[in-house]
Amino acid sequence: MSANETVQNINPAVIELVNRLQDLSASRRLPAELAEFAYGVAFNYYSQGQYESAMQYFAFLTVYRPTETRFLTGLAQTHRQLGNHAEAIRLFSLAGMIEPLAPEHTLAVAECELSNQQTAAAFATLQLVIDFCKERSGHDAVLQRASALKGLIEKPALA
Numbered sequence: 001m002s003a004n005e006t007v008q009n010i011n012p013a014v015i016e017l018v019n020r021l022q023d024l025s026a027s028r029r030l031p032a033e034l035a036e037f038a039y040g041v042a043f044n045y046y047s048q049g050q051y052e053s054a055m056q057y058f059a060f061l062t063v064y065r066p067t068e069t070r071f072l073t074g075l076a077q078t079h080r081q082l083g084n085h086a087e088a089i090r091l092f093s094l095a096g097m098i099e100p101l102a103p104e105h106t107l108a109v110a111e112c113e114l115s116n117q118q119t120a121a122a123f124a125t126l127q128l129v130i131d132f133c134k135e136r137s138g139h140d141a142v143l144q145r146a147s148a149l150k151g152l153i154e155k156p157a158l159a
Helices: 003-008 012-023 032-047 051-064 069-081 085-098 103-115 119-135 140-158
Strands: none
Touching (some): 032 069, 069 085, 103 119, 103 140
16 A cells, blocks of 8 residues: 555544544643643653653643644653653554654654564564655655665675
């Protein structure tokens, strides 16, 4: 299935889920200023390598803003840094469902799969990213990284 077909055939249930998550009353109870403040604190903790503390803030933010992909990816990155690759994959996948035209989320899934030594899954995921990026312009850095990672996986097989 091509990237264009993927975008055109987004499951209506996914669209409905995103709409319902955005309509949750909890997402209206957190003012934007407080969300930005909490995000700043979470980002600072993450930048300092204090992943457990960062995770608490990112988790808080995802409760109140469950469709905000920067909060989801922040939480996913903290899980990834702590070695919780399965949870990171789940969160990056959710971010990818919310933003299907952002291949960065799928690339992050592949990187987690590699970290978790799921080489075959990572290879397939990287191929999806490469195919998507080749069909759509504007994702050169993602395409380059995905191609390089795929090349590293293929290299031992050729030796």
